[in-house]
Amino acid sequence: MIPSQSASPCLKRILLTGAAGGLGKVLRENVRPFAEVLRLSDIAPMAPAMGPHEEVIPCDLADKSAVDALVQGVDAILHFGGVSVERPFEEILEANIRGVFHIYEAARRHGVKRVIFASSNHVIGFYRQDEHIDAACARRPDGYYGLSKSYGEDVASFYFDRYGIETVSIRIGSSFPEPQNRRMMSTWLSYRDLTQLIGKALFTPNVGHTVVYGMSDNKDVWWNNHLASHLDYSPQDSSEPFRAKVEAQPAPAANDPVAVYQGGAFVAAGPFE
Numbered sequence: 624m625i626p627s628q629s630a631s632p633c634l635k636r637i638l639l640t641g642a643a644g645g646l647g648k649v650l651r652e653n654v655r656p657f658a659e660v661l662r663l664s665d666i667a668p669m670a671p672a673m674g675p676h677e678e679v680i681p682c683d684l685a686d687k688s689a690v691d692a693l694v695q696g697v698d699a700i701l702h703f704g705g706v707s708v709e710r711p712f713e714e715i716l717e718a719n720i721r722g723v724f725h726i727y728e729a730a731r732r733h734g735v736k737r738v739i740f741a742s743s744n745h746v747i748g749f750y751r752q753d754e755h756i757d758a759a760c761a762r763r764p765d766g767y768y769g770l771s772k773s774y775g776e777d778v779a780s781f782y783f784d785r786y787g788i789e790t791v792s793i794r795i796g797s798s799f800p801e802p803q804n805r806r807m808m809s810t811w812l813s814y815r816d817l818t819q820l821i822g823k824a825l826f827t828p829n830v831g832h833t834v835v836y837g838m839s840d841n842k843d844v845w846w847n848n849h850l851a852s853h854l855d856y857s858p859q860d861s862s863e864p865f866r867a868k869v870e871a872q873p874a875p876a877a878n879d880p881v882a883v884y885q886g887g888a889f890v891a892a893g894p895f896e
């Protein structure tokens with residue numbers, strides 16, 4: 624569901640990186656009420672090209688001067704661009720590690736005061752599924768990808784402490800049209816709930832650097848959002864209606880990483896050489 628224009632506060636210009644990606648395509652529609660103009664960026668081609676109240680600026684996040692130009696003139700950044708799965712370190716380094724640094728440096732130079740960072744559950748992927756954690760737990764990244772998101776959260780924390788740039792880091796669980804397997808019964812985040820969370824993250828005052836787990840109102844969860852209660856995030860969806868469909872799939876072995884670790888199969892990806 625798209626939030627209505629009248630119900631939402633509105634910024635002048637929001638930058639959405641990763642706009643050609645799976646979530647970017649959805650957010651391009653859903654966050655439209657949050658800004659007069661949505662600046663869309665990706666390294667991949669965008670389809671459809673450009674709509675009303677949109678501007679498209681292709682950019683490689685690894686290119687510092689291009690990112691600097693990209694950020695000029697925006698009021699807030701939804702940073703969803705980058706490599707979104709486990710890959711060799713060099714690929715992660717360019718898009719995610721250099722990329723997030725470039726975004727914050729540009730935010731500092733151009734006076735942008737709010738970033739929403741698409742972090743990931745893979746910063747804590749090596750916790751077991753029988754452990755319950757909150758945002759203050761020690762991170763346990765499950766690969767180079769998880770490490771890059773962990774670095775992104777540290778960059779966000781540093782740029783708040785040093786420059787007052789506020790960030791909400793959303794440790795997204797699994798945001799797809801529906802949960803695809805047993806693990807996602809716990810980690811699923813509907814698009815509607817993701818959109819609500821982004822609205823809260825954009826417009827709640829004084830968030831400092833807040834870390835919030837991006838999950839819907841699922842029955843069996845591993846994550847507790849009490850440290851982000853000031854966001855007043857109140858998920859509307861649940862994975863429960865999909866249970867029968869998901870549990871019709873063959874069950875994994877009890878010692879399969881997908882059944883043991885919060886990060887699922889990511890904990891066993893690689894090495895790549």
Ligand code: NAI
Nearest residue numbers: 641643644645646666683684704705707718741795797798
């Ligand atoms: P995606 O892979 O579909 O989209 C990522 C986009 O980033 C792609 O369009 C890609 O072209 C772009 N990109 C990659 N390298 C780039 C570069 N060097 N410069 C500019 N753009 C580049 O991923 P998805 O699912 O849409 O996720 C969006 C964000 O949310 C990612 O940062 C991902 O890590 C994060 N996330 C997503 C989750 C999910 O369940 N969909 C779960 C946790 C985190």
Ligand code: 15L
Nearest residue numbers: 707708743744745796797798
């Ligand atoms: C992620 O971080 C990925 O970007 C997404 O593609 C899913 O794999 C998700 O985590 C997940 O853990 O299900």
